[in-house]
Amino acid sequence: MAIRYAVIGTNWITDSWIAAAEKTAKWQLHAVYSRTKEQAEKFASKYACSNLYTSLDDLAGDRELHVIYIASPNNLHYDQAKQMLEAKKHVVLEKPATSTSAELDDLFRIAKEQGVYLIEAYRHIQEANYKLLRKIVVEEKRLGPIYGASFSYCSYSSRYNNVLNGETPNIFSLDFSGGSLVDVGVYPVTFAVALFGRPKTQSYVPTICRTGVDGGGVGILQYDGFGVQINNSKSYQSSAPCEIYGEKGTLTINFTTDIDSLKLWSPHTKTTEELAGPCKRVEKPNVNMEEEAAEFARILQEKDTNALQSLETISRNVLHVTESMRRQAGILYPADK
């Protein structure tokens, strides 16, 4: 039986999730929520879905729903997820899960009390090529002892033009728990945390933009015996690849998401080997969330609490890291106060 789900948030990311869920044939879009009926109708008209909600109470009360996918502005995640978990709905919550670790702890506690699952939607660590990378580095230890890594996600956002023009788009707003680190910096941070665990310490030097959030910045996660460079931005672009350095070689990865190249260079043979298979990605419509949607369905259907716990640990560690980096740098949200 397909998993019946509703969506909160009517941005492009929700369209992407729906397209990916559909491709897996494991999910069935059952309802759409939006604050206004007009917006709900407009969004739902693209899909065979006639259950429209403008009340979160009514949505939470829909007995036919198993899962709520939430992709609203960051600052609304906590209250919305809390309400849905308390109504015993599983929740797939877009990253960044919440504004603070305290909020995330609370959501995981409620989920456990209610006997439902809370999953943060980190798509990139569900990719087949990411899993291959993890196998090479962590399980097979083909790089030998790790000497360092360099992970980045720096992509100029068209909305940064609005910032330069004096506007404050949600994702560049302190009130909406925005900024580059929590929006795209989480990709390299998750990458590090999923490979190496929670760092001992972390530091962050942001470049603060007109609206008070970080337009981008550089940081270091300190592990036992090595450091991981983090570079993230929505206000500048980088074409540098990601790299993991080890005694037995350097692994060069095209990017922290949508991996389609894993090149392993050996200092001993001076040769480079390509290890990645083709990336599961279709540009238009954007269905690079398919592996994620399939895995989350599997976890729900098989009640795979080990996988669930492992994702929970990653989510907690990532938020611990980004919250610490953000606060050190003086980037404070209303939820921090």
Next chain:
Amino acid sequence: MAIRYAVIGTNWITDSWIAAAEKTAKWQLHAVYSRTKEQAEKFASKYACSNLYTSLDDLAGDRELHVIYIASPNNLHYDQAKQMLEAKKHVVLEKPATSTSAELDDLFRIAKEQGVYLIEAYRHIQEANYKLLRKIVVEEKRLGPIYGASFSYCSYSSRYNNVLNGETPNIFSLDFSGGSLVDVGVYPVTFAVALFGRPKTQSYVPTICRTGVDGGGVGILQYDGFGVQINNSKSYQSSAPCEIYGEKGTLTINFTTDIDSLKLWSPHTKTTEELAGPCKRVEKPNVNMEEEAAEFARILQEKDTNALQSLETISRNVLHVTESMRRQAGILYPADK
């Protein structure tokens, strides 16, 4: 009249300096020093040079010499340079100038007292394409406000094989003031310091190798409003380019030395422009120090104390940064004690 100089140190770098000096036609190799007569003869036999010294006192007393080029092991730089400056010889000192800032301060003080010049041999910031880069970023401000930068020098050293085999080559020895940061990390640090000045703070997370020095590591230089990533290594390789991020674009540079590509990408036009001319580099014999040798000769002949002072400031700032990074990370030399 050609500048008569002697060399201390008979490694490949001295051959490289001699080849570069010869190409400029401004320098004349007058004497070779080595601890043993055999080594001095062997080295000098490649050149038309018959003045061989095995005594530093005798070398210092040679009245025909204008300049001493010193490329001995790092830990010997201070004493040797001091003796030559006190004998009123100009000194060109290979990087890293000294083990500590206190030693460098002392050398600059002596040089001034004696009325001679002390120049640290940072060849990469004398390259024509580096000077073009500096013009683009600092003078013309074509990137607009700076948002960050990422500079690296990570190249697997064949001598790291010796380290893995249980040996301690000089450059990996604490006693010889070695390690990756002072040997190759100085290239990205000098790059940053020459472009942006002395950072407000600096941090370093090294990976320590068997011999107690850093085989490599990552750091951040914090400037007003942005951070500069530093990645350096002699124990792992990186193929990532260097980048400077600004409001008006990203400048991608092939490497911190031997620059032959400066690509400027604009977020507004989404186009990339190549700005670099051909790199002045001949692989064999290695004469990528020609621009440096020509500039140092010019400074000496024209008594260009402005240029001299500017290089002194860079040398002081670089050593201040690397010494702070190194000590924070617990990498201590005999000279630190």
